[in-house]
Amino acid sequence: MIAWLVECGQFHSRSRFTSAAFQPPLLYTGVFTAMKNRQPIGILGATGMVGQRYIQLLENHPFFEITWLAASDRSSGKAYGEAAKWRLDTPLPERIARMTVSPAEPEGAPKVIFASVDAAIAREMEPKFAAAGCAVISNSSAFRMAPNVPLVIPEVNSDHLHLIEEQPWRKDSGGYIVTNPNCSTIGLVMALKPIEERFGIEQIFATTMQAVSGAGYPGVASMDILDNVVPYIGGEEEKMESETLKLLGALDGHAVKPLAAGMTAHCNRVPVIDGHTECVSIKLGKKLGREVTQEDILAAWAEFQPLAGLNLPFAPGQPVEWSALPDRPQPRLDRNRGRGMAVTVGRLRPCNLLDWKFVLLSHNTVRGAAGATILNAEMLASLGKLEPATAVATHV
Numbered sequence: 001m002i003a004w005l006v007e008c009g010q011f012h013s014r015s016r017f018t019s020a021a022f023q024p025p026l027l028y029t030g031v032f033t034a035m036k037n038r039q040p041i042g043i044l045g046a047t048g049m050v051g052q053r054y055i056q057l058l059e060n061h062p063f064f065e066i067t068w069l070a071a072s073d074r075s076s077g078k079a080y081g082e083a084a085k086w087r088l089d090t091p092l093p094e095r096i097a098r099m100t101v102s103p104a105e106p107e108g109a110p111k112v113i114f115a116s117v118d119a120a121i122a123r124e125m126e127p128k129f130a131a132a133g134c135a136v137i138s139n140s141s142a143f144r145m146a147p148n149v150p151l152v153i154p155e156v157n158s159d160h161l162h163l164i165e166e167q168p169w170r171k172d173s174g175g176y177i178v179t180n181p182n183c184s185t186i187g188l189v190m191a192l193k194p195i196e197e198r199f200g201i202e203q204i205f206a207t208t209m210q211a212v213s214g215a216g217y218p219g220v221a222s223m224d225i226l227d228n229v230v231p232y233i234g235g236e237e238e239k240m241e242s243e244t245l246k247l248l249g250a251l252d253g254h255a256v257k258p259l260a261a262g263m264t265a266h267c268n269r270v271p272v273i274d275g276h277t278e279c280v281s282i283k284l285g286k287k288l289g290r291e292v293t294q295e296d297i298l299a300a301w302a303e304f305q306p307l308a309g310l311n312l313p314f315a316p317g318q319p320v321e322w323s324a325l326p327d328r329p330q331p332r333l334d335r336n337r338g339r340g341m342a343v344t345v346g347r348l349r350p351c352n353l354l355d356w357k358f359v360l361l362s363h364n365t366v367r368g369a370a371g372a373t374i375l376n377a378e379m380l381a382s383l384g385k386l387e388p389a390t391a392v393a394t395h396v
């Protein structure tokens, strides 16, 4: 386990308090290998909202190079530029526009797949790729709660990546599935992790105001969302409630023991293009042994830098950014902080029902989707987990 904590950076972050001179040697090997020789990656669901973000964010990535794009039968066989309705505000790279969309089959696909297809499709498709020896790094909810599948935010629980060794595909072909959480869960858990670590959390009450891009393209009809708020997003509240507790839980042998906290979520769709806002109240635990002050919470957020020094290109320097202004965070003004990978928190104040309340904001298709997968892949690369299983075995 210690080897895994070392590999995963968790031991490194805690060790700052025990041994300042500690250097985790294994962390860097994979990164340097990947940098010298970019890892070919494929995108499953390449024409969708999240697929397009991968393409935008991966242009000139130092570790990864897109060599394969796949989508549904509607798109397969066409040039990507023809198959995809490009919706982002940077030009579609020429090289990608000319690539032919492949059928969504493992034959001919590279060994690393960034997957962003609907959960029902992912449930069938992702195991096929894992069985064929691929590292499937997925955005879909299909396997997030499976006991042997890591649900990971690198800043929060990269030690949970150990669960890939519990997967049958890993043993048979070297393949595995790793998932990132739902787009509204990611922002919430990043803000909660430093608080949970220092003070403990007993209850969480979260209300979301979620952007329309979270529903994919074309998503919610304009006649339903303009001049309106829709107080229902199918399955979203259940996902937030279960995923939050798994992410904040502890790896316990062969599975994760969820955090023993009460959690409830209200999820709403609002007429914002990108950026999920959440109003959160929390009841704290007793880890500190005294009353927790506002300064304590601000310090926990400010000092939360668990990936510092790992040189992961998508890791934001300040994962949880505090805004002291009374009317922030706001989606239009704050969603691109940390190149879309940071969570902005503001309006921290006492709560009359629980202990503290605050507002947070995160970019749902960057931090909440494509950027989350890319950071998971960078973490896996840094651990040597994007290499074939036989090579990986020497690290474990």
Ligand SMILES: NC(=O)c1ccc[n+]([C@@H]2O[C@H](COP(=O)([O-])OP(=O)(O)OC[C@H]3O[C@@H](n4cnc5c(N)ncnc54)[C@H](OP(=O)(O)O)[C@@H]3O)[C@@H](O)[C@H]2O)c1
Pocket: 044, 045, 046, 047, 048, 049, 050, 051, 070, 071, 072, 073, 074, 075, 076, 104, 116, 117, 118, 119, 121, 139, 140, 141, 181, 182, 183, 213, 214, 215, 216, 217, 364, 365, 368, 369
């Ligand atoms: N949008 C977000 O903010 C967000 C955040 C977190 C997680 N996610 C998750 O990410 C996944 C994708 O979301 P999205 O917003 O990108 O959806 P989307 O815009 O609807 O895109 C869906 C993609 O899946 C492809 N596809 C559909 N049927 C397929 C099939 N039978 N075989 C292979 N590919 C197929 C589509 O290809 P065609 O163009 O050929 O139809 C398209 O590329 C979902 O599981 C979603 O829950 C989304």
